[in-house]
Amino acid sequence: MAVIGATESEGAVGRSVMENLLDGYEGDVVPINPNADKVLGLEAYDSITDVAGIDLAIVVVPPQIVNGVLEEAGEAGVRDVAVITAGFGESGSEGAAREQEMQEIAEKYDMNLVGPNCLGVISTPVGMNATFTTKSALEGSISFMSQSGAFISAVLDWSSDHNIGFKDVVSLGNKAVLDEGDFIEHWGDDSSTDVILGYLEDIENGREFIESARKVTQDTPIVVVKSGRTEAGASAASSHTGAIAGSERAYEAGLQQAGVIRAESVQELFDYASILEGQPLPDNDEIAIVTNAGGPGVMSTDAVGDSGLQMASFTDETLESLEESMPEEANIFNPVDVLGDAPADRYEQALDIVLEDPNVGSAIVVASPQSIDFRDLAEVIAEKQQEYGAPIAASLMGGETARNAKDIIDEVGVPTYFDPARGVKSLDALREYSEIKTTDYGVASDFDVDRERAREILERTKERETNKLGIEAMDLLDAYGIPTPDSAIVTDKQAAVEAAKEIEGNVVMKIVSPDILHKSDIGGVEVNVAVEEVASTYDDIISRARNYQPDANILGVQVQEMADLDAGTETIVGMNRDPQFGPLVMFGLGGIFVEVLEDATFRVAPVSEDEASDMIDEIDSAPLLRGARGRDPVDENGVIETIQRISQLVTDFPQILELDINPLVATPDGVEAVDIRATIDHEEL
Template sequence: MSGGLSGMFDPDRVAVVGATDRADSVGRALMENLLADFDGEAVPVNPGRDRVLDRECYPDVGSVPDPVDVAVVVVPAAVAVDAVREAAEAGVESVVVITAGFGETGGEGAARERDLRAVADEYDLDLVGPNSIGVLSTPAGLNATFAPTMALPGDISFMSQSGAFITAVLSWAEERGLGFKDIVSLGNKTVLDEVDFVDHWGDDPDTSVVLGYLEDVSDGRAFIETARETTGNTPLVVVKSGWTDAGAQAASSHTGAIAGSERAYEAGMDQAGAIRVETVEELFDFAQVLSGQPLPDTDDVAVVTNAGGPGVMATDAIGASDLSLASFAESTRADLRAVLPDETGADNPLDLIGDATVDRFRDTLDTVLRDDGVGGAVVIACPTATFDYADLAAVIRECDAAHDKPLVTCLMGGERATAAARALDDDGIPNYFDPARAVRSLDALARYRAISEREYDAPAEFDVDRERAREVLESVERRENNRLGVEAMDLLDAYGIDTPRGEILTDPTDAEAVARRYDGPVVMKIVSPDILHKSDIGGVRVGVPNDEVYDTFETLVARAHNYQSDATVLGVQVQESVDIDAGVETIVGMNRDPQFGPLLLFGLGGIFVEILEDSSFRVAPVSEREARTMTEEIDSAPLLRGARGRDSTDVDAVVEAIQRLSQLVTDFPAIEELDINPLVALPDGAQAVDIRLTVNPTQL
C-alpha cells in the first residue's frame, strides 16, 4: 500500500473508468453521484465516448491532463485488471474496483483476482474491492458509489463486506437523521481490508466511532493488534454474520470439538477491544450513544420515569446487563423528598407517577445526576396531559449540558415523541421506544469505558528447546497418519510444561521393570494413533500395582485390537501416578482457526470436558494477565482456589502452563489441534498427564 488512506477519502480528482450516460447503468450512477456533491472534479474515462453527462470524456486515465487521485473502475471483469494497470501507470495511487466477476465466482474469476493483486503489489496501490459498491466521504461530498442515497454528515465511519447492506443502511439512516464521515464497501478485500480501515480511522480525529459489518476477518492476529491501538481512543463496534456453529469443521480433539470458528471470532473481538453486537439495530444504537454521550464514571445508573411498567422493564434490562441500579446518597434522598410528592418514593427506579410535570422531571433528573454514585441515567416518559414532549426535551437537554454524565431517553408515543427525539438528536442524546434498548446503550458506554482503560502486556518469552520440539513434531512424517498421543510428551518437556515420569514399552516384562522404579501403583495407557479416546475402550488403567503390570499390559493391547483389528499399537505407556484427588483436573488446548490462528482453551478437564464445556478462550499468544483471566472466568474457578474445604491449587503454575502452551502453538503453525487433558492443578505445581495433537507436516 502507498501508506495512508487520506487521499482516497479527500481527493481532488476522481476518474470513473467505464463512465457512461447510458440509462440504468452503474457507470452513469457513479458519475451522477459524484457530480451531485463532490467538491473536486469528476472525470469520465471511456474510449467509446467523447462526452458523458456533458463532461469531456477521455480514452484512458493517462490522457487526463491533470493528476488523478482516485480511479473508480467499473469496466467488465475481462478488462478490469488492464484498466487498473493503466491507472497505476498514470500515477494513480488509490483505486476502487466496482466490477464483480473475480474471486467470488471461482475458477477464472479467482485467477483474475490473483492478477489484480499482483498489479496492486507491483504499483503499491491502495485498492478497494473488487466486487464493491464504492467509497463515500461526507466532508468532501464524495459519493463514489452507485448507492441511490448520499450519507448525511456525521462522525461515524462504517465498513461493510456487503454492498447491499450499505445501500439499505443509507436509506434507513437518512430517516433517523444518523450521519457518517466515511463509508467503505470492502468487497472481496483483495488488497485493503478491515485492518487497514480500522488503522486509518483510529488515527482520524474526525471519526468518533468505527462500525463494521463483517463476514470474515482476513488476518485475525493483525486485526487484534491494530484494533487494540484504535480502541484505546475510538470505539469499534462490529456485527458479524455467519456466527452459528453449523459451519464449524469436525475436529478430533476435545478442543476442536468445542472451539468452532464462532468461539475464535468472539475471543478475537474481545481481545481486540471491539464491542460485538448481534443485530443491526444494536450496531447503530451503540454508534449513536458512543458518538454523542460521555463515558460513565461508574456502572450504576438511575431510572427516572412517569410510568411504572416501563420503569420495571428498564430495571429488568439493567439486571440482565453489567450495569447496576444506583444506590442514592442520603443527601440525594433528602433532596428528592423535598421536590417529589409524598406518594412517590426516593428509591431507584424513581417513579414520578402519572401526573408528573416538566418541572418534576427537571428537579428529579438534576438531583440524581449530582449524586457522585450515579454514572448515568435513563429518562422514560409516556404521554400525559400534564406535560408537553417538546418542553420535556428542552429540560433533558438542559440537564445533559449541566452534567458530564451519559443520558439516554425513552420517550414513548407518536409524532410528538418523534419530534422531541429529533430535538434531542441535536445534542447527541439518543432516544429509544424500548426501555431495554436504552439500557443496552448505556451498557455499551460502560463496556467501552472498560475497554479504553485496559492495559495490554506483551506475552512472556520462555527459554525453550525448539529443536527438540521440532523433532517430536517431525515424527509424524514417518507415520501413516498425522496424530500424536502420549508418545509426544517430550514436546511438553521441551517447552517446560511439567509431566510425570513415564515410558512407552512394547514388552510386558520391560513394563514391569519400569513400574518398579516408581513409588506405588502406576498408570498404564494404550498408545495408538488410531484410538483417539482411550478411556472409551478401557485403554487406560489407573492405580495398577506392580504385580499386575504384566497382565494389564496384555489386556490393554488386546482391547485395542478388539476395538480395531488393524489399529497400529505403538506400545503401552507406564506412567508415574499423580494424586488427582489432591488437585483439580483441567484442560489446556488449542484449535487453529483459519482466520484468527491458534485459539487457546482452558477449562475443567477430565472425561466431562465436552459435556460441561466450562471453558474460556483466547487467541494466542497470550500474556500472563490474559492467561490468569482465563483461569478466573470459568464457572469452576472456585475449585482451583480451594472451594468447600479443599486445598487451593497452584494457580500460578496453571497460568504458566497456559503461557507456555501459547508460545508452543505460536512457534509451530504445524500444530493444528492439541489437548493437554488432564493438566492436573495440584497444591504445588501442575502436571500434564496426557496429550493428543494433530500435526500438518507441510507446515514444518
Template sequence: MKDLKGLFNPKSVAVIGASNKEEKVGYIVTDNLIKCGFPGKIYPVNNKADGEILGLPAYKSISDIPDDEIDLVVMSIPAKFINATLRECGEKGVKNVITLTAGFKEVGGEGVKLEEEMGEIAKEYGMNIQGPNCLGSLDTHTPLNASFANGMPNKGNIAFVSQSGAMTVAILDWSMANGIGFSKVVSLGNKVDVSEIDVIEQLAEDDETKVILGYLEGISEGDRFLEVMRRVTKIKPVILLKSGSSQAGAKAVSSHTGSLAGNEFAFDAAFENCGVMRAHSMQDLFDYGVAFSKSEVPKGKNIAVITNAGGGGVLTADKIEELGLELAELSEETKAELQKYIPDEGSVNNPIDVLGDAPADRYEKTLEVVLQESNIDSVIVMACPTASYKAMEVGQAIVEAKKTSDKPIIVVNMGGPSFEEEEKILREADIPTTVFPETAVTVLQMMERYATIQAENQESCLDKITDVDKDAAAEIINNAKAAGKDALIGSEAYQVAKAYGISAAPIVLAKTKQEAGIAAEEMEFPVVLKIASDKILHKTDIGGVVVNVQSKEEAENTFEEIMQKAKEAHPDVIPDGVEVQKMMPSGHEVLVGMLRDAQFGPIIAFGMGGVYVNLINDVCFKLGSGINDEVIDDQIESTKISKLLKGYRGDAPSDIPAVKEVIKRVAKLTIDFPEIKELDINPVFVYEDGCSALDIKITL
C-alpha cells in the same frame, strides 16, 4: 500503512464508464459526484464519448485527460476490460481506484483469474484498489459521493465499513430516515487490495470520525488484524458485526477442546483480545454506534434510572443486574434534594419514579440533581406517553439539564409518534434515544466495556517464559511427522510438555512386558498402563487403559492383556507398545486445551475437566496471541470450576497460580509450533500445592 487519503479527499476524480444514460451505473456515479457538491475536478471517461456527459467535457481514455495528477478513478465497465484499463491508470500515475464492476472471484472460473491479475497490477503500480464488486465510497465532509448509492447521507462522525454493497445501500437508506449521520462509508467488495484493516487503520487518524462500525463476512490477515486493532481501539471504538462461522470451530471435533468450541468462538476470542467490540445484529451495531457518536464514555458501572412508569423502571433494573452493571445507590443528601421536586407518591430511590403526570420541570430538576451525585456514572431517562406528558417540553428540559454535566444520558421513549418532535430535539442536542429500556442498558454496558478496553494491558506475558527447551520439543515433533504420525503418543506428548515446563505425571513407553514391569517398578506403585498408538483414539472403550496396577508382575501381565485387546479391536493397527504412567492422587479436575484457528492462531481453552467435560461445558476460550496474567485471571474467573479452586464450603483453596502457569506454557508451546493443530490436557489434577497433567493429546 496504506495512504488512503486519495480515496476520501481527492482533488480530482475520473469516472471510467461515465454515461448520459440514466440507467447506467456510470451515469449514477457521475451524477452523485456533481449533486454532492464535490469541490474538485470531475472527468467523465467513455470510449464512445463525443462532447459532454452530464454537462462535463468527456474523454475517450484516461490517457486523454490533460490533468497530470488524477487522485481517484472510479471504474464501471465490463469485467473483461477492467485490467487493461487499470494498466492505463497505472501508466497515468493514478494511485487510487474504486472498481465497482462485478464478475470476479465471486463468480468463480475466469473471474478468479481476472481478480488475481488485478491484485498483481495493484502491486506493480503501487495502486490502492478498492473492490471489485463494491458500491464505492462516500465522505460527507469532503464532500464525496463516489458510489452508485441513492443519495448522500447526513454529515456525522460515524464511519461505516462494509463488505456487502447491498447491506451498505440498505443502511444508508435507513439512516437518512432516522437522522443518523456518517463521516465516511466504505464498501469493500471482494477486497482484492484495500481491506477492512487498511480502512480502519486510516480511520483511526481521521478527525471527522469518532466511532468505527463495520459489517464483515471474512477477515483475511488474522495476525495483522490483531496488531492493527490493538492500536486503533486504544484511540477510538471499533464495533464489528461479523457474519458466517469459523471453519476451525465447525470442523474440529477430535478433541474435547474442539467439541466444546462453538462456531464463533475464534472471532469472539480474537475480538476480545484486540479490543474490538462485537455486535450480533445490525440493530445493535447502530444502537452502539449512535451512542458512542453522541456521548462520552461512562467512568464506571453505576446507573441512575429516572422514569414516569414503574414497570419500565423494574425492567431496566432487571437488565442492569443481568448485564453486570450497578443500579446506583443514592446518597441521603441526593434523596433529600429530590424530595423537593418529587411528590410523596413517587420514589426518590433508584429507579427514581417521577410519576405519570410529571411535567417538564420535574424531569429537569430531577435530572440536574442526579447528574451531580458523585456515585452516578450514567443516567437512563425513561418516559411513557401519558395523556399529560408534554414531549417537546420534556425533550427541551432534558437538553437543558444535560448542559450541567458530561455524564452520558440515554433517553428511552417507549412509544412511537408521540415522541417524534422530542426525538428531533434530542437528536440535535446529541442525546441518544432508544424505544426499549433493555436496549439502553445494553448500550451502556458496551460503552462501559470500552472504558475497560482503553485501560487494559495488551502486552503478552509469554516473552517472559524463557526456561523452555524448544530444540528438544522440535526433535520429538519432527520425528513424529517424519514417521507419518497425525498425533503424538502419550510418552512423546509428555516429553514435549516437560520441555516446556508443564507439570505432568511421568509416562514412558514399554515395547515388551519386561520393560513395562521395570518402568512400573521404577515409578513406584500404583501405576496406569495405556495402549500406545496414534491410531487408537478411544483407548478406554477397548480396554486399553488399566489403572491402579500394584506390582511388577501385574504390570507385565497387564501389558500382554492390553496388547491382545488392542489386536482384537484393531487388527489392522500395530501399536507402539504400552505406556506406563505414574498414578497421581486425585485433585480438582480441569481442562487446558488449544485449538488452532486458521486466521488467528492458537485459541486457548480452560474449564472443568474430567469425564463430564462435554456434558457440563464449563469452558472459556482466549486467544493465545497477546495473552497475559489479567486475561488468564478473567478466563479462570469466568468458569464455575474457579469457585471450587478457590475453596468451596470449607475446602482448602487449590493452587490457581500453578494452573495459570500451565495455561501460559500451553500458549507458548502452541505459538512456537504452528504444526500443532490441537492440544488437549484432560484432566489436569489441581492440588493445594501444585498441579499435574495426566492425559496429554497433541494432534499435528
C-alpha cells in the same frame, strides 16, 4: 475523480456513479470512455493516461478488461482505485485468476485498491459519492465499512430518516487489496471520525486485525456486526478443543482481544454508534433509572441485570433529598418512580438529585405519555446532560409525541428509544468502551524453552503413517517446561513391571495409540495399579485395544505416576488452529466432561499473563479452583503459566494444528499435565 467506464446509458452503473459525483463533489470529475466524446456534458477521454493529476479512479468496465485499465492507471501514477466491477474471486476459478492478477498489479504500482465487486466509496466532507446508490449519506462523524454493498444501500436509505450522518462509507467488496484492518488504521488517525462501524462477514488476517484495532480503540471506538455464526469445521476436529472451538469462538475471542464492541444486530450497531458518538464515558458502572411508570421501570431494571452495569446504590443524602422533594407515594429507591402524574419539573428535581450522587455513573430517563409533555421533558434531559456531563439515554415510550421531542435531545447527542432495554444496552456499550480504553492486554512472555528438542520430536512424527499424536508426545510438553508425571512407554509386560518399580506407589497404565483417541471408553486406561498387577493389566489393555480396533497402530502402554486427583481439579488447556486468527487457545474444566459442559474460554495466541489470568476468571467453574466447598485453592499461577507456555509452543510451531492437555491436574502445590493429544501438519515440517 476519473470514472473509467462512464456512460450516459440509462440504468448503467457508469452513469449512476457519474451522476452521484456531479451531484455534490467539490473537485473535478473526468469521464473515461473511448467510445464517447462527452458524458453528461463533460469531455470524455479515451484513457486515463490522457489525464494528469487523478486522485481516485472508479472502475466500472467489464471484468475482462479491468486489469488492463488498472495497468494504465498505474502507469499514469494513479495510486487510489475503487473497482466496482464484479466477476472476480466470487465468480469461480476464472474470476479468481483475474483477482490474483489484480493483486499483482496493485503491488507493482503500490496501489490502494477497494473492491472489486463493491458498491464504491463515500466521503461527505468533500461531497464525494463514488457509488451507484440512489441515496447518499448525511454528513457526520461515523465512518462505516461493509462487506455487503446491498447493506450499505439499505443503511443509507434508513439513516437519512433517522438523522444519522457519516464521515466515510466504504464498500469493501472482495477485499483483494485493502481490507478492514487498513481502514481501521486510517480512521484511527482521522480526527474527523468519532466512531468506526463495520458489517463483516469474515476477517482474513485475524492477528493483524487484533493488533491494528487495539491501537485504534485507545482513542476511537469500533463497533462491528459479524455475520455467519456457523461453527464450520468443528465436526471434522479430532481434539476436544477442536470440537468445541469452531469459527464463531475464534471471532468472539479475536474481537474481544481487539477491543472491538460486538453488536448482535443492525439495530444495536447504530444504537451503540449514536451513544458513543454523542455521549461521554461514565465514571463508573452504576446506573440510575428515573421513570414515571412502574412497568417500564421494572423492564429497565431487568435490562440492567442482563448487562455489565449495576443498579446505583444511592447515598443517604440522595435518599433524604428525594424523600423531601418527591410525593409521598413516589419510590425514592432505584429505579426512582416519580409517578404517572409527574410534570417535567418533577423529573428535573429527580435528575438533579441522582446526578449529583457520586455513585451514579450514568442515567436512563424512562417516560410514558401519561400527563407529561415530551418536549418539555426533552428540554429537561438536554439541560441536565449538559449541566452534569454524565451519559444519559432516554426512553420516550410513544409515537408521534416522542418523534416531536427527538430533535431537542438530538442536539446534545442524547439517544432516545421506545424500548428502555435498548437504552440500557447502549449505556452498557459506553461502559464496555470505557473498560476497553483502560485495558492492559500485556505482552506475551518468552519462556526459556528447548525449541530444538521440540522440533526434533515433531520431525520424528513424519516417519509415521498418521498425523495424530497421543501420550507418546509428552516429551513435547517437557521441552516447553510444562510439568508431567514420571512415566515410560513400554512394549512388553516385563518392561512394564520394571517401569512401575521405578515409580513410587501405584501407577496408571494407558494404551498408546494415535488411532485410539478416547482411551477410557474402550478400557484402555487403568488407574491405581499395584506393581504385582502390572503384568496382567498390560495384557488386558492390549487385548481390549486389539478387540476394539484390530487395525490400530499400537505403540505400547504408558506406565505413569499417579496424579492426586482428589487433591486437585481436572482442567484442560488446548489449541485449535483457526484459518483466520491462527492458534486459538482454550482453557476450561477438563476430564471426561469437557465436551458435555463446554465450560471453556478462548484467546488467540500469543496469550499474555493478564489474558491467561482473565481466562481463569471467565469460566463458570472458577470457584472450584479457588477453594469452593472447603477445598484448598489450586496453584493459579501454575495454570496461568501453563496456558502461556502452550501459547508459546503453538505460536512457535504452526505445524501443530490441534493440541489438548486433558487433564491438566491443578493442585494447591502446582500443576501436572497427565495426558496429551495433538494433530500435526506433516507437510509443514
